[in-house]
Amino acid sequence: MGDVTNLNRFRKDKARAGKRAKADENAVKHGRTRAQKEAERARAEKAARALEAHRKAPDT
Template sequence: MSNVTNLNRFRKNKARAEKRAEADANAVKFGRTGAQKNIERARAEKERRDLDGHERAGEPEE
């Protein structure tokens, strides 16, 4: 006798596997490494500090 296969479960597992494969491909295609994220974060923080350093004290913001 053969095992009974739940077709709904099989179909859902197949769809999950396809989505996971597509997500992995997109991560490779569009993703950034941790080092790249850290560099970008550090640059943004430096730009913010530089801009804040040029503020004039006592003047209202526009």
């Protein structure tokens, strides 16, 4: 006679594994490295400085 299997435990473990696989897939698809995030932040800061440099001075 085989071992008794708790079906609730089996179901929950299977659901956890599915969620973990989906999370890993999304991390690969949407994830960015630290270098990519810093490069994007630097580009945004440079663009903001360039925009500010081209503004007209207020007339006072």
